[in-house]
Amino acid sequence: MAYLEKVSPLQRVQHPARSGSLLLSAGVAILSALIFVALALRILNYEMRKDEQLYVPPIRLLDTQEIYRDFFYNHTPGSAWLFYGLGRLTGSDHLLLTGRLGVLLGWVVLIAVIGGISYALTQSRLISWCIVILSVTNELFLTQPGMTATNNLLPLPLSFLGLGLFILGVRDERDRPMLYAGAGFFLSLAVCFKISAVAFIPPVVIASFLLPRALGVQERGLRVVAPLALGGAIGGLPVLLYLVTDRQRFLAHVLGYHTGPHVQYMRMPGVADEGAAMTLAAKLLLAHDIWLAAGVAVALVAVGALLITLLWGGGEARPATRGLTMGPAWVVVGALIFSAALSFIPTPGFPQYFAQPLICIPLALAVLFAGLGSNERRHVAPALLAATVIALVIAAPRFGQYLGTALHPERWTVMRVHDGGVALAERMTEAGADGRVATLAPIYPLEGGLEVYPELATGPFAYRTGDITPPALAGQYRMTSPTRIGALLDSDPPAALLLGFDDTLEAPMVAYAEANGYERVTDLGIRDRYGNAVLYLRRPGQAVSSPAP
Incomplete structure (x- = not known):
């Protein structure tokens, strides 16, 4: 009784709130750990695909042979060297396991960079967690492109980080040359894993000549464009090295194969049943199935809700927040347009070719939420949390598919x-x-x-x-x-x-x-x-x- 007399009414109200916050944090942590375990088990149990016969063998072959010269490899070398490096680091003779662990590492980086960039923009741990979950539950990422030991997932965290660093640099109108250099480095490094990652470079290069608006033209060239170009040159060194030392062979593997015999083979009778989209109409249908899948549609509704609130909400400090949001928002729009357009260029079209634009969704969520005032955030946050719960329900069967194998690695x-x-x-x-x-x-x-x-x-x-x-x-x-x-x-x-x-x-x-x-x-x-x-x-x-x- 003496203790209760010393506690103020306000403290009595705050204690339950603090306990509720701790319980929520603990619940989120447990759920996050369960999702990660389920994701790892899904990667380790996913059926082997034909593409892995290309990507996994270099783990052994690179011990004694040289890529392109001694064996065929029709992609940029990033994934081959990553998988090989993991094999050397772990000393494992389980080749497919090593490759799949490389993809799991890609997932860890993707989760970390989405969470980190989102928090840097929103300053909200809960909203950042929601953005991560809305990304992790994407149907395409939970199927072949994100589960198999290939190069399909690996460039995505690098591209996201490059875009995110550039947005952080231009958002507050301050001089941030290191952020721009980092953006260029990671955007180019992504191309070393998959050539289609080049789609994110043009919109950033264009934006570097226009943003931040507070800088003059000459200052922008020295403090934004130059660091971006320098970082890009360093990040692209693995590709530049092959272009300098063995240009003809490298281009024959990476470009010549895909634009020549590969297309001709896929047009042969009886081959298109591999799921290839050979016409623009077929590609549009494939894009529709991927970009408007249930989980993606939920995330897009969340983007729409934030956009409407930002444009018509009429919240406090709107001129300032809108000024800080418009530049980054246009960068996201540019990245979406260029990556979506590039998705339709390769023939034949496969689902993994339509993965790049999907990383623009978490960027859009973070940028739009960052532009809201505090009162608007309180109204929108429950809707974003509800969307996250719905996305988790939709993805639950895939996450739970292999949980029963957790204690049976054989x-x-x-x-x-x-x-x-x-x-x-x-x-x-x-x-x-x-x-x-x-x-x-x-x-x-x-x-x-x-x-x-x-x-x-x-x-x-x-x-x-x-x-x-x-x-x-x-x-x-x-x-x-x-x-x-x-x-x-x-x-x-x-x-x-x-x-x-x-x-x-x-x-x-x-x-x-x-x-x-x-x-x-x-x-x-x-x-x-x-x-x-x-x-x-x-x-x-x-x-x-x-x-x-």
């Missing part, structure tokens, strides 16, 4: 793929088959520590276009083709052929194995979404000859 896809590679190596050892493995699924033999042919080391992509690639372009690739594979194998007979994943492309290899009496093994236990592995083993001392054409 069931994880990354572990099963590695175990399949080990089983392959053991079967070959038992049969006395020593040498290279011919396959269009090189991850499996590489997981088992086996050697593959350099011409087939990154999967079916160069192989399937080999017969339609112009000679001048083909001279830049280390590759073979369905009509030349027999001669390659005859010159260096494989110890085994791992097939069963593509009946059409593998037909010449099956013919070679059968013509040369390789022993057919079907109980290897390797199975994925593309088929059941069939192993053809060469017996010790077995002679080989070329199959009939």
Whole structure:
């Protein structure tokens, strides 16, 4: 009773409020940890995709070979070197696991930069958390583009950070050369992971000549444009290095393949069923399905609510907040326009090509909320929190899909793929088959520590276009083709052929194995979404000859 007499009425009211705030913080922390665990399990359990046959092998190949020169790789080198570096750092022989952990690292960076930039703009931990969740629950990111060991997710946090740093620099009209240098660095570094990340550079370059408005033209050139260009040059060094040392080969892989044989192959009858969008109408439909998916639509409604409140809310200090918001808002609009337009340029179109504009949504949320007055924020915050809850409900089935495997790592896809590679190596050892493995699924033999042919080391992509690639372009690739594979194998007979994943492309290899009496093994236990592995083993001392054409 004596204690109660000493406590003021105001303190009695504040104690429950403080307790409620602590409970809310604890609840958010627990929910965030659960979401992250679910995200990690989803990445480790997601079914292996064909694209990973290109991106994962460099983890082993780069030990002794040089990218582009010694094996085919049709993208900028960032993801290859990241995955390889993680492999060297961890010492792991689980290749798919290493690649997927690289993607998980990309997610950690994406979450951190969205949260950090959002908080720097809004000064609100709760709103920043909502913006992060609205981004993490994006349907596209929770499917193949964001789950597999590829370069699809990796440039997004770098692009977001570059845009965010530039916006922070121009927002308060102050001289911030280091922010502009950082913006240029990360925007260029993103291009080292995926060439389409170049979409975010033009709007920032244009804005650097116009913002901040408080600076004069000459001062803007020295304090904004110059640092931005310097940072960009440093961030782009990995690409610039290849352009200087081996320009023709680099461009043949990164641009020549995608604009030539790849397009021609995808136009061939029976190939478009891989989900490629070959026409503008098909691309528009694909963009609609991605950009207006349920979770994205919820985030867009939140953006609309903030925009309406900012434009017509009539809150306090509006002239000042509007002045600070318009410049950054136009940067976001420019980034959205350029990235959306670039999404439609590649043919064929795939879902991952439409991922870039989606990072403009959290930027828009942060910039618009930052422009609101305190009274408007109190009215809008519940709506943003409600949108976050709805997005979580929509994404809950995907987050919960693999929670049951948490205590059973042997069931994880990354572990099963590695175990399949080990089983392959053991079967070959038992049969006395020593040498290279011919396959269009090189991850499996590489997981088992086996050697593959350099011409087939990154999967079916160069192989399937080999017969339609112009000679001048083909001279830049280390590759073979369905009509030349027999001669390659005859010159260096494989110890085994791992097939069963593509009946059409593998037909010449099956013919070679059968013509040369390789022993057919079907109980290897390797199975994925593309088929059941069939192993053809060469017996010790077995002679080989070329199959009939």
